[in-house]
Amino acid sequence: MFYYGAAYYPEHRTEKEWLKDIDLMEKAGVNSLRIAEFAWKRLEPSEGKYDFSWLEKFIDLAWKKKITSLVCPPMRTAPAWLVEKHPDVLIVNExxxxxxxxxxxxxxxNNPNLFKRGLALAEMMAKKFDSHPGVCGWHLDNEYxxxxxxxxxxxxxxxxxxxxxxYDGIEALNKKWGTVFWGIEFDSFSQVPTPKFSKTFHNPGLTQAWRRFVSDCNVELVGLHAKAVRQHSKNKHVTTNFQTWNPRTDYFSQQKNLDICGTNYYPPYGTENFSYSLGLTNCRSYKKRPFQVHELRNGPHLVPGKPNNTPAPGEIEKLAVHAIANGADGLYYFAWRGVPYGIEQSHGTLIRHDGNPGKTYEECAKVGNRLKKIGKMIEGLAVPAEVGIFNDFQSWWMMDKKCPEWTGPNGMFRDLLDKIHFAIRKNGYQCDTLDRKSNFNEYKVLVAPFLTAFDDSLSKKILDFIEHGGTFIAHPLFGMKNTDSEIYPARLEPLIAKVLGLKLGEYATSGANESINFSWEEKIYKSSLFYEFPELPRNSEIHAKFAEGRFKGLPAAIEIKHGKGKFIFLTCFPEDKFYEIFFEQTLKKYNVNKILEGKIPEGVEISERRAKNTRLLFCINHSNTYKNVPLPGHFYDIWNDEKLKDKIPLKPYQARIVILSNHLSK
Ligand SMILES: [Zn+2]
Structure with missing residues (x-):
């Protein structure tokens, strides 16, 4: 089923209010609600004494109208009685x-008392509700x-x-981290601190290992939580909502605990720039499968002065189709109704605090009733991509501002990933994000914004990908360190350096707002931050050159042949404008199939979902002006129930889903 609904808090409302809300939900085509993630105290009023009666009553009432419940066993909002009994459950910060x-x-x-009570609650909930036909699945806690x-x-x-x-003994740890620096060599593991507040930075090997440890702990807890639920519920899906911008968990590892990945999605209104869709690309890419949006933005937040906050007519509907276009197979708004108390009273909702629907509701109802008709046709369709961009957590942690080495400007890792993703999407290509564990051979072109933390197996995988005909695009700092954050003597992983014949030499840096021009295809572009000046390897050609100062004539982009493929090394960080033209030409050159041939109008997003016998083209106008996407032939728009001829006309903020078979590129 294509799930469509919202987060709902029965514990905030009276039974009479439930009935009015459920009535409005039914009219809006709602078929699922995400419930109970903050209700631990109501579900277990005192230790070991459970009360599920109120939740059962609500689930029953919703199910009478064929509205399912995605039930959330809580974990990290425990009741006061647990804290009173075990004060050590609280976090000690840095x-x-x-x-x-x-x-x-x-x-x-990592607290065993939290584990014990939280997992027991999850088991009890699974036992109680597994057989209920109105419970569709399990959403573990919230925002792990x-x-x-x-x-x-x-x-x-x-x-x-x-x-x-x-680590193979404390001596091995000392050696790998280089603790001889500043004389902090350890005699035993019991001396190794956590990276709490200190005079200045901790050892980079320690901080890198700490990030892996924290991620492992998160994966472990979600795994235990999933296991507790599955012990009593074998046939219902297990999911949770990732924060794709939060680096505390390697989501490529975390996804293994879930049947379906999920995310929150709160993009700004009133902007043509749909670069925020990176969050959807990430969520789809962790499993390389459709996912659910567990918190989708709807109306404006009640906050004076908040920018990009109020949707224009059509924007709510457009946002829903945009999420589906990028692989969502389930949409839950946050939240159904204005919260009467607590910290989120100002949050945008479908229904006002007084229980009455407004403009937001009308648009959501249109989406819900449309999905009732065509949801089945969309569900399960893949989002094909031939380009992959590295979103590698080990490299992200290394670039993190808390790491003392190579911090760069704040947010540098995400900024470049975002920039590259958007340049590729604007050109009408679909792309995934991936990490070192992914299957590289599913792609024709791989792009590494920052792929800094290396090990032998990663080098071999990359070289194998290129050798068999892949194109690999890298930036400065590529392969610079091992996963213990130790810099390679030649500033490049030795196997990569040897096989590609790449020898790094001098380098230079500049501020984010200082730039050095380079020329590419007879046009001048700016670059900033870091510049490599490698020796030109055999089998290579220069594609771009620095155009000024003491760098003039040195390569700004080189291409090295290896096996059947190419390694393209951008030796600097170019401006946004460059990436758009670079990917337009480079992806074409290396035979990446475009979703739709021809120029895509500014502010229009194109995506495709497909299975063997179905191909759906999504055209989304993110701008407030009229657009046309030329497309010769006769077509049918299943979203608006409309026949089209020779073009796809788009009103401001309009979205269309067109059935196509012959006019998409292969
Ligand atoms: Zn702790």
Missing amino acids: NGVTLEYGSRYTFCI ADEPDCHCDICRRKWQNWLKKN
Whole structure:
């Protein structure tokens, strides 16, 4: 089923209000609600004493109208009785301060008392509701990993044991991290600190290992939570909502615990720039399968002065189709109805605080009733992509501002990923993101904005990909360090350097707003931040050259032949404008299939979903002006129930889903 609905909080409302809400939901084509993620105290009022009666009553009432419940066993918003009994469940932050109870996500995710009670609750909920036909699946807690790192004694011991398992003795750890620097060599694992607040940076090997440890802890807890539910519920899907911009968990590892990936999605209104769709690309790419949006933006937030906050007519509908175009097979708005108290009273909702529907509801109802008719046809269709962009967590952690080495300007890792993703999407190509564990051979072109942290197996995989005909595009800092954050003597992983014959030499840096021009295809572009001046390897040609100053004439882009493929090395970080033209030409040159031939109008997004016998073309106008996408022939738009001829006309913020078979490129 194509799930469509919202987050709902039965615990906030009276039974009479439930009935009115459920009535409006039915009219809006809602068939699923995400419920209970903050209701631990109502579900287990005191330790071991459960009360599911109110939840059951609500699930029954919703199911009478064929509205299913995606039930969320809570984990990180525990009741006060748990804190009173076990004060050590609270996080000790990097300054050594114990977080106070009363907000959310203040719990140490390694605390056995939290595990014990949280997992017991999940088991009880699964046991109680598995047989209920109105329960469609399980959504584990909410926004896992959205909490500060914990440095409590339990975490410190777990960290030291994790190190013991991952390093072959303390001497090996000292050597790999180079603890001789600043004289911090350890005699035993019990001396190794967590990276709490100190005078200045911790050892980069330590911070890199700490990020892996924190990610592993998150993966472990979600795995335990999923297992607790699955013990009593074998046939219902298990999911949760990722924050794709949050680097605290390697989601390429986390996805293995889930049947379906999920995410929150709150893009700004009133902008033609749809670069925010990177969040959807990421969520789809973790499993390389359709996913669910568990929190989708709807109306404006009640916040004076908040920019890009109010949807124009059509924007809510457009946003829903945009999420589906990028692989969503389920949409849940946040939230159904204005929250009467607490910290999120100002959040945009479908229904006002007084329980009455407004403009937002009308548009959502249009989407819901349309999905009732065509949801089945869309569900399960893949989003094919022949280009992959690295979103490698180990490299992201290395570029993190908390890491003392190669911090760069804040957010540099994400900014470049975003820029490259958008340049490719604007050109009408679809692309995935991937990490070192992904199957490289599914792509024709791989792009590495930052792929810094290397190991032998990664080098071999990359070389194998190129040798068999792939095109690999790299930037400065590529392959510079090993996964313990130790810099390679030649600043490049030795196997890559040897096989490609690439020898890095001098380098230079500049500020983000300082630039050095380079020429490419007889046009001048700006570049900034970092510049490599490699020796020109055999089998290589220069594609771009620096055009000024003491760098004039040195290569700004080189192409090295290897096997049947190419390694393209951009030796600087070019401006946005360059990437659009670069990818337009490069992807064409290396035979990447475009979704639709021809120039795509500015502000229009094109996507495709397909299966063997179905190909759907999504055209989405993100602008407030009329657009036309030329397309010779007769077509049918299943979203608007309309026949089209020779073009796809788009009103401001209009979205269309067109059935096509012959006019898409192969
Ligand atoms: Zn802890």
